[in-house]
Amino acid sequence: MDLIFKVLADKSRRKILEVLKEKDMTVGEIAKHFTFTGATLSHHLDILKKTRLVVSERKGQYVKYSLNTSVFEEMIALFLNIFQRKGENL
Amino acid sequence: MDLIFKVLADKSRRKILEVLKEKDMTVGEIAKHFTFTGATLSHHLDILKKTRLVVSERKGQYVKYSLNTSVFEEMIALFLNIFQRKGENL
């Protein structure tokens, strides 16, 4: 929980999620949307994996990343829970 | 936007919001829920004010803090927007 918020605190990671909403992609494809190095991207992907927001699968020479929809939805529920005020129904 | 996420990345600040959901409180009352110093609390409240998530009003010797409901709701909308997948309707 605490971790989820830390993960989303970084703009680049949020953008990675945005980008993966479009379609599953290899690291190289994702990298085209950013200016930082592959090492940095790898680091961010690792963090995203640790919260299970994304999953990865090796496809031969490449590694393909995709969103983990179910965790996404759990997260929305968490947010709503936190932000919802007492007695209020959104 | 970026700021909102940074603000929420800190556990103490999220707890402050939780606490203020209950009712409006003075700094001293809020402080009872935490172990860190008043200076630190003041710092967190300042950050929360900058994102307009809370508002403050001096009441004589005290300063009363309360949630800013409208910003809260904007925030929920932002989150849903980010997490919503293409073509998906929650």
Place this chain on the structure above:
DNA sequence: CCCAGAATTAGATGTTCATCTAAATATCTG
């Protein structure tokens, strides 16, 4: 007017974290 209590500000410190370069690992192709 001065004191006490409430809150904020200033300045310092240690930690966390995003980023980089360089090196390592994995896989494919000739």
Place this chain on the structure above:
DNA sequence: CAGATATTTAGATGAACATCTAATTCTGGG
């Protein structure tokens, strides 16, 4: 197998940030 390309890991660096102590500001009551 050797070289090329893709990705990850290791280690270092600098910036951002949570926290603290001390000092300051603000307000109400004697």
